Amino acid sequence: MKYKKALTLAGLIAAAPLSSPALAANGHYVPGVEGIGGPAVPPPGVYYRGYLVHYDIDNLRDGQGNKAPGKNTGEVTALANRFIWITDKTFLGANYGMEAIVPLQDTSLNFRGLGVKDSDSGLGDIFIGPVVLGWHGQQWDAVFAAGHWFDTASYEPTEPASIGKGYGTTMLTLGGSWHFDADKRWSFSALSRYEIKTEQDDTDITPGDSWLVEWALSHRLDSGLNVGLVGYEAWQLERSKGTAADKAEKHALGAEVGYFWPHLGLGLNGAYYQEYNNEAGPEGDLLRLHLTKVF
Template sequence: MIKLYPTTLTVALTAIALPAFSANGHYVPGVEGIGGAAVPPPGIYYRGYFVHYDIENLRDGGGSKAPGNNTGEVTALANRFIWITDKKIFGANYGAELILPLQDTSLKFEGLGVKDSDSGLGDIYFAPVLLAWHGQQWDAVFEGGYWFDTADYEPAEPASVGKGFNTTMFTLGGSWHFDVDKRWSISALSRYEIKTRQDETLVTPGDSWLVEWSLSHRLANGVEVGLVGYDAWQLERDQGRASDKAEKHAAGIETGYFWPQIGLGLNGAYYNEYNNEAGAEGDLYRITLTKVF
């Protein structure tokens, strides 16, 4: 077990010099909640995810709190552009999407003697394959995409907005509506990430898998409320360094409303992380803006 103590500062920094949001990859768990696996009908859409993550402490590979005062915050705006066509492939609507994330990170890990900050455009994501199926009481989605190593990354700077590696990401999810009016719904959306080697460190982060879930209800006035959460696991140890496998687990609440007259939706969510390993632990706040063009 690798402990996050000052005597192992080099190992600790390499373990946390990756996205403070995620278990060990690019994707930020918690950005999708209610209806996360339901893809909209053909059209062009913009979704803006404003996410703020308050780091309360660091956890070692056994889930124990690292000594000292280790705090920080990460604020991001992920700009997602979605294109869904009426072209059918295997009975699904074909589409594609692009994500341009902006991020500001500030870390004060006093227990490790670390103080660092960075901001800028993060690594860019493009998915050339997005397939969406729709039934009377269900929805399903599959996607294949790639996170490009486009942002700045420095191994000695834990707050770097870039990750220093590329990632292939596969998405699979589904929603089930308990009634034909779709007032009660359950949703699960999974992501599998396969990373390339960091050229600067010669380390290849292990594959990871996460699931975002929700149980929601749409009230008579159109407001949606629900329970949401995420669970993320690093499935393999990093190649090229001694490390523990990271985990993140969180649960929270979400509410939202969509105005069909102007094609605009707004959602807000709060997540509390309760059982993390080998990384940061804290609270995540999210506001999502959806615009139909």
């Protein structure tokens, strides 16, 4: 009962792509969807990026990182459609743009140790980002962005696999890349997200603020193939108001490969992450593919 109350009240066993408590630490954004080149804002133009994410839940962890009793498994498959417009306008020396994310997802939870079995699929909470700023130097790139996840998807407090989360989230982004050589063959990047949530529908719970960092150390081969070591670290910074649930935490390490075809305006990246040392939520492995198309 102790585990069921903590996990359910915190909303840690609901799910939605790029907006899932099963995937996220405790907010909307899912760590691991960006890796190599994540902080680099592209030149002016219109872009589509599709993120296909599959997350296998191996177990559930309590606030001290211990496994919940029994066998608790599940999976989330998500497709997030991201639309980006970088204008020819500048602000504070940065290229200005905007973005939107429309996610779709399917979730199946079988937490037998907690007596929870549920599934759902559909349209997730939608993100609108009216501010994207990108700076570029000879051997560096930087980004700042701001936007909001809207409470648009279906949410039921008694259904742990609900598509929506029942609250909105303001998300602030800050990140940068450093290229170790003039040809930009070797690079290190870090992309951070800070999330501030509203009160959840029907529960009187306000999830605590969270912060995460996605990082990548990458190398571009002579063939043009990018390979890299990637990872993410995510923390719930404060306890949620209206519940005694523990603060969530997630950590993962993985590898990524990617290639861009300039004549097609097309890029494809794939990454695999293995989570470790999680607290107050699911733990498992994440497979991510993302397709980028330049229009």
